[in-house]
Amino acid sequence: MIDFAAERDAMVEHTIRRRGLDRPALLAAFRTVPREEFVSGNYAGHAYDDGPLPIESGQTISQPYIVALTIDAAGIGPTDKVLEIGAGSGYAAAILGQMAREVIAIERHAELVELARERIERLRYDNVRIVEGDGSRGCPAEAPFDAVVAAASGSHVPTVLVDQLKPGGRIVMPIGAPHSIQSLVKLTKKEDGTLEREDLGAVRFVPLIGEHGFANTTF
Template sequence: MANFAKLREEMVQRQIAARGLDDPKLLAAFRAVPREQFVGAEYAAYAYQDSPLPIESGQTISQPYIVALTIDAAEIKAGDKVLEVGAGSGYAAAVIGRIAGEVIAIERHDQLVGIARQRMERLGYANVRVVEGDGTLGWPEEAPFDVIVAAASGSHVPQSWIDQLKPGGRIVMPIGEPQSLQYLVKVTKQPNGSLKREELCPVRFVPLIGAEGFPG
């Protein structure tokens, strides 16, 4: 039987802290969430490898470092209301939930929604809600948000997300075409409504599919 606590600590130290992401709140969140519970049993032994892994519905759980980089760039604080687009397994939402006040994680695959909801209930993440819908349209009934993060790559930042973001809020998402070079991008909404954009690093994600994304 794998010693998951030991593997988790090694992941935090080698894959996250050693790469310069050393915010104590961030590291504590990754130490608290059992990644092995967010993949199928056949992949549990590989849960702390420095790579993405397959999950249900033909999707993936992102490499731990990329999840950490996204959360760190978004500058999530205690009390923040966060929208995550592309909930997938629910792992990133669970980590964010250890830092933020409230997380709404939207997912378009019905199978993944059901599995992620069960995990949140079983593991006690009461401040994380998994909802089903077109994430490219955001979640207007719960807007505005302090932070919006996405685990799928679009050609642009959807206007609905900008509209649903508080002044001073941050969007972190990959931008680029499927099967081509993509960049993780941070967009900050200035008090006057203008946007400040920063490119962080090259990445590779599944496409963002929906009304303001790529066709399914």
């Protein structure tokens, strides 16, 4: 029998805190959300490895450290409304829900939407909503957002996403070509609408598919 609670605590300590991500709210969120509930049973024993794992629809659940790096960079606060692009298994949305007031997470794969909703509802993360749709368009009906985090890479940050940010809002998104090393980028929208850019390091994500991303027929 695997002691998932102990493995979760060890993952937070070794994979996140000791690598410099030590915000109390971030660490508390990762200690609270059971990653083993967001992977298939075949991979539950590897839930707290610091690496991606396969999930349904040919997608992956991201490496815990990269999830933590992305969320930490977005500077999520308890009154924030957050948009996540690429909900996948629902794990990152659940983490965000521990830190933010409200989370909208968009996913284009219907199978993943159904599974993520079931997990979120079963675990009673009532401030997290999983929406099926084209994440490259954002979610204008729910805008503006304090932060946008993306789990898929684009050639650039779509203007439509910047437009859905509040002044002072942040976008964290991987930028680069599919199937290559990309850069995790943070954009902060200043009061005058200009953008401040920060590069956070090399990553590798699936491509952002959609109207303002890459064409679906390419992959």
